[in-house]
Amino acid sequence: MTYGGGSIKRNGLYDLVKAELNAAGCTVxxxxxxxxxxxxxxxxxxxxxxxxxxxxxxxxxxxxxTMDASKAICAAACYDGPAWDLVLDHSKIxxxxxxxxxxxxxxxxxxxxxxxxxxxxxxxxKLPIGSSLLWPVVSFLDPSLTYTVPANQTIAGSCDMMxxxxxxYFVRDLSPIAQGLIEAAxxxxxxxxxxxxxxxxxxxxxxxxxxxxxxxCNGFANLGSTGSIFPCHAIEHEVSAYYDITHGIGxxxxxxxxxxxxxxxxxxxxxxxxxxxxxxFGLRRENYESEAALIEAGLxxxxxxxxxxGIPSGxxxxxxxxxxxxxxxxxxxxxxxxxxxxxxxxxxxEDIVTVLERSL
Amino acid sequence: MTYGGGSIKRNGLYDLVKAELNAAGCTVxxxxxxxxxxxxxxxxxxxxxxxxxxxxxxxxxxxxxTMDASKAICAAACYDGPAWDLVLDHSKIxxxxxxxxxxxxxxxxxxxxxxxxxxxxxxxxKLPIGSSLLWPVVSFLDPSLTYTVPANQTIAGSCDMMxxxxxxYFVRDLSPIAQGLIEAAxxxxxxxxxxxxxxxxxxxxxxxxxxxxxxxCNGFANLGSTGSIFPCHAIEHEVSAYYDITHGIGxxxxxxxxxxxxxxxxxxxxxxxxxxxxxxFGLRRENYESEAALIEAGLxxxxxxxxxxGIPSGxxxxxxxxxxxxxxxxxxxxxxxxxxxxxxxxxxxEDIVTVLERSL
Numbered sequence: 001m002t003y004g005g006g007s008i009k010r011n012g013l014y015d016l017v018k019a020e021l022n023a024a025g026c027t028v029x030x031x032x033x034x035x036x037x038x039x040x041x042x043x044x045x046x047x048x049x050x051x052x053x054x055x056x057x058x059x060x061x062x063x064x065x066t067m068d069a070s071k072a073i074c075a076a077a078c079y080d081g082p083a084w085d086l087v088l089d090h091s092k093i094x095x096x097x098x099x100x101x102x103x104x105x106x107x108x109x110x111x112x113x114x115x116x117x118x119x120x121x122x123x124x125x126k127l128p129i130g131s132s133l134l135w136p137v138v139s140f141l142d143p144s145l146t147y148t149v150p151a152n153q154t155i156a157g158s159c160d161m162m163x164x165x166x167x168x169y170f171v172r173d174l175s176p177i178a179q180g181l182i183e184a185a186x187x188x189x190x191x192x193x194x195x196x197x198x199x200x201x202x203x204x205x206x207x208x209x210x211x212x213x214x215x216x217c218n219g220f221a222n223l224g225s226t227g228s229i230f231p232c233h234a235i236e237h238e239v240s241a242y243y244d245i246t247h248g249i250g251x252x253x254x255x256x257x258x259x260x261x262x263x264x265x266x267x268x269x270x271x272x273x274x275x276x277x278x279x280x281f282g283l284r285r286e287n288y289e290s291e292a293a294l295i296e297a298g299l300x301x302x303x304x305x306x307x308x309x310g311i312p313s314g315x316x317x318x319x320x321x322x323x324x325x326x327x328x329x330x331x332x333x334x335x336x337x338x339x340x341x342x343x344x345x346x347x348x349x350e351d352i353v354t355v356l357e358r359s360l
Numbered sequence: 361m362t363y364g365g366g367s368i369k370r371n372g373l374y375d376l377v378k379a380e381l382n383a384a385g386c387t388v389x390x391x392x393x394x395x396x397x398x399x400x401x402x403x404x405x406x407x408x409x410x411x412x413x414x415x416x417x418x419x420x421x422x423x424x425x426t427m428d429a430s431k432a433i434c435a436a437a438c439y440d441g442p443a444w445d446l447v448l449d450h451s452k453i454x455x456x457x458x459x460x461x462x463x464x465x466x467x468x469x470x471x472x473x474x475x476x477x478x479x480x481x482x483x484x485x486k487l488p489i490g491s492s493l494l495w496p497v498v499s500f501l502d503p504s505l506t507y508t509v510p511a512n513q514t515i516a517g518s519c520d521m522m523x524x525x526x527x528x529y530f531v532r533d534l535s536p537i538a539q540g541l542i543e544a545a546x547x548x549x550x551x552x553x554x555x556x557x558x559x560x561x562x563x564x565x566x567x568x569x570x571x572x573x574x575x576x577c578n579g580f581a582n583l584g585s586t587g588s589i590f591p592c593h594a595i596e597h598e599v600s601a602y603y604d605i606t607h608g609i610g611x612x613x614x615x616x617x618x619x620x621x622x623x624x625x626x627x628x629x630x631x632x633x634x635x636x637x638x639x640x641f642g643l644r645r646e647n648y649e650s651e652a653a654l655i656e657a658g659l660x661x662x663x664x665x666x667x668x669x670g671i672p673s674g675x676x677x678x679x680x681x682x683x684x685x686x687x688x689x690x691x692x693x694x695x696x697x698x699x700x701x702x703x704x705x706x707x708x709x710e711d712i713v714t715v716l717e718r719s720l
Contacts, residue, residue, distance in 0.1 A: 175571065176544050176548050176572075177548070177571065180543055180544025180545070181544070184537050184539060184541070185540070187540075188537070211535065211537065212536075212537055215583075220580065
């Protein structure tokens, strides 16, 4: 049983789960203290427990970090070597313990996908781990478990969810089915996040956010589309590998800058921005003097939404400078899941640095 | 290897598949001549071949009827008794041969669901068969295989697809994610069916229709929603059980009458009809003097679309009278997958007869 910083002890979930496990006659070994931006050191610690105790399965109780780390633990428990090997080379994952999750936050969708992200502070790397062996066997999603998620994490979770769907919206070949699903998911985030913030125990808002976020990374949202490489996530992972900022906040800062950069570099992608304005933000063409004005209003609506959530206006507000930007761009090129040549608008290293600088 | 009336021999697919199977060293037994509205007699014949020859798997090459019959064959091959037993009581399906499909038409979505519909001419019954054991293991979808689908079947296929999505759109509790996906699928049918009719080898149109139709019955389109019982399909199955009409055509005739009946019986469901008008047909509230006028324009747009495809204006054009309507309504109550008490607007037997009479 894996969990994070102890919120599940404060809200009673820990006691509830332990009672159920005891009643079922399970022998439980615990790994607590899994960090936000979970670290490979925690993964190695979890794998060690699994190996030494002959653990049969892993139950992750928590949010994206706990679930991501637990996936890596499931794989590392069946591997003879350090967990980081598996992050660097997914083909080395030949077996994994079965994973069960009790998800406590609407955010990453890790409860319904086969990947996670692990950070190595020794090498300043934050990289994905993924394998079809790492799909959770069963995930429990109870919206009422998310009532106690604090405002800042509710916000970061919604920003993460929105980014997952934007990553598969801004692709070269977007299928109309995927487009309909994504636009619905973005509207859910925009509509229900403020409601959940104002009224944290609003079941409908929590349920809508939890369900939409769960579909963010399991492949539903890019059904029929081609070309998704999650570029915003790639860039943000570099930033938080160096600075340990909150993933969802980094994404919210980077997203508008990235979208504006693409449109500037290749104006032929404008139609997708029209869809953003009209289908996600409900703006109407006839209210704007030109298509360019409509697009600008859509991007402004997105920026205003992030600002309304209290997202910092730039990375510099989080103490980040341009010191490592070139190294970050270089690192993406060699380590990310896909080449930026296949991005919505192809990006060079210099382009990545430009987006980072504009995000300061 | 199962197939239908021989179109796969005319278009070369039969030779292609046989050559591949031979090259792979497979011993192939064939069941040809599977009917539209496939009959339990074909299922029994197929199961007999499987049992006598020790068949390892079934490969369905064709459309919905071939795939539906093949699912029943897979189940009946592992059952000691007549296949109709399994249609009447799905819990008797304890095992099934693995099913593979090569789908040749955008229509039923049978290539990606766990159910089929079988007709028994002795009892004048057309009933579903379904089991989690009946999901196809692999389905091949190549849009170019649908180039040779004749116009009338292209139309019927699109009407079937549209109905699948309407069945999960007009439900009491529609999730916003499902709504976005369904509205996109309906727009695809409305946009691309005319293109495929005018230009049968238009890859984009055939691909969009094939992909959307494949998602019609696999559960994606009712993710997060509750209450879908496919009432239009229930009624149409009764009609085609008596008269052997084309399923998709029957659905297209019944759909507008059913939608109008619901709104008339319970005006509180009007908001979903506003969504139909605005989100599927792109109509705008400000162009209509009232919400009622907007709704009427949406329903008219749907009727006009069906008429533009050449759908007959009523069941009477197909030689159908009201002779068996009462028996059909009675039969639905005892045999359908869900009670009409849980319909979008609950329906009595008399209501079903009313809709049928208005569809004449």
